[in-house]
Amino acid sequence: MNAKTLTQSLNFQSTTVRPTMQRTLMMSMIALSMGGMSVAAQAQTQQQTEIEQLRQEVQALRGLIEQQKVQNTQTANAIANVQRSSASPSSILKTAKGAEFNLYGNVRLDASYQVEGGAVDMPYNQIHGVPLEGNKEQSDRLRSTLSATRLGLDFKSPVGDQDLKGKIEVDFLGGSKLDNLRIRHAYLNYGNWLIGQTWSNFAIPDYMPETIDALAFVGGSVKRTPQVRHTTKFSPQTNLVVAVEDPKDKLVTDKVIDQRLPALTARLNHQFADNLNVSVRAMGHEKRVNSEEEMAWGVGVGAKYEVVPGTTLKADYYHVKGDSSFVTFTNPGVLVKDGSLIQSEFDSIMVGITQKFGDKVHGTLGYGYMSFDKDPNYIAATKDTTTINKDLWQAWANVFYSPRKPLSFGLEYVYGEREAFGPALDKDTKQPISGRTGEDNRINAVAIYNF
Structure with a gap:
């Protein structure tokens, strides 16, 4: 083959092979492109699937969170309801008018063994009238009663921007036989005002040492009067309480003394320290019998001092002229002789110390x-001088035991004497048949269930 022929042959082969290689290369590129597109499509599909699964999981998780929130809210509400019920059961008790109230009280059994003294058949203090020595003395008598059993109701109702509060409390110590229902407290309290019957603003029991006797002992008072009272607070430690009260005083004949005006009482309270409280009190009112008038007045001072935790001292002092309605066991405040009023005057004091011996005993x-x-x-105006006293005194010791919170038991020994202005006289000979002294010697016991 000559050179020309070889050149022509190579040119033909080149011309023939190049299109074939181009087609092959093009087909390969198309195939590769198609494969890449397939892989990308698969990857995109898988990604969409995973996103959808993730979206479903997020929705499921959100549902669980919402469900848990609901459960937590229900649990919190249930706990709050239980706490409210436990902390203030009175809030679930309401009257038809919407006032919230709390019922409370106790069942109380009092018993007294009278070693000597006690002319009246009751287990409570009667030191001012115990029989004089040698004349109608009484001894070795057991007396008991449930008359001091108590029932009370505290209530409150919103009025304006504050609550109107009140109390109604009764027991069965009314009447001569101590078995009649009587009102102890019945009052309304709104802001600084109080209207109704409660402890007298002058003769308060706050500074009396504790006793088992429901009528207290010499030097103390458990007087409750109808009144209108206002409290002025000068500071957290100091306040002044002023009241007008109905003292309902009586003559020896049990005739109620006429009242044209109520008694005016004032009490200044001050806390000198966390463990020392003092109260200074005063009262004055008119005594009027027929057309005769006299002014009765009195002052009082009380103190409470916690010496150390668990040891408390109390003291209360009174000086009163012309009144027997506020302080207990006094002579008649006024007597009538020849149309004139003659007034009695006295001083009294009560002191005591209370000691706690743990949570259950004091x-x-x-x-x-x-x-x-x-x-x-x-004295000359008194027909029977055995009924008026020159001096009275009593001393006592008691112990209270509370095995569980609703229950309380107490035991007390008391001894006291009264000295009358005159002895008992024989009706015919008018000669003394007794001494001038009578004694009160007894043991008191009490059992109380509070509810």
Whole structure:
């Protein structure tokens, strides 16, 4: 083959092979492109699937969170309801008018063994009238009663921007036989005002040493009066309480003394320290019998001092002229002789110390004394001088035991004497048939269930 022929042959092969290789290369590129597109499509599909699964999982998780929130809210509400029920059961008790109230009270059994003294058949204090030595003395008597059993109701209702509060409390110590229902407290309290019957603003029991006797001992008072009272707070430690009260005083004949005006009482309370409280009190009112008038007045001072935690001292003092309605066990405040009023005057003091012996046991030692002015005109105006006293005193010791919170038991020994202005006289000979002294010697016991 010559050179020309070889060149022509190569040119033909080149011309023939190049299109074939181009087609092959093009087909390969198309195939590769198609494969890449397939892989990308598969990857995109898988990604969409995973995103959808993730979206479903997020929705499921959100549903669980919402469900848990609902459960937590229900649990919190249930706990709050239980706490409210436990903390303030009174809030679920309401009257038809929407006032919330709380019922409370106790069942109380009192018993007294009278070693000596006690003319009236009751287990409570009667030191001012115990029989004189040698004349109608009584001894070795057991007396008991449930008359001091108590039932009370505290209530409140929103009025304006604050609550109107009140109390109604009764027991069965009314009447001469101590078995009649009587009102102890019945009042409304709105802001700084109080209207109704409660402890007298002058003769308050806050500074009396503790006793088992429901009528207290010499030098103390458990007086409750109808009144209108206003409290002025000068500071968290100091306040002044002023009240007008109905004292409902009586003559020896049990005739109620006429009242044109109520008694005016004032009490200044001050806390000198966390463990020392003092109260200074005053009262004055008119005594009017027929057309005769006299002014009765009195002052009082009380103190409470916690010496150390668990040891408390209390003391209360009164000086009163012309009144027997506020302080207990006094001579008649006024007597009538020849159309004139003659007034009695006395001083009294009560002191005591209370000691706690743990959470369940505590006890008190106390002493009370009362001395009356020896006015000869007053003595001469008295038909029976055995009924008015020159001096009274009592001393007592008690212990209280509370095995569980609703239950409380107490035991108390008390001894006291009264000295009358005159002895008992024989009706015919008018000669003395007794001494001038009578004694009160007894043991008191109490069992209380509070609810």
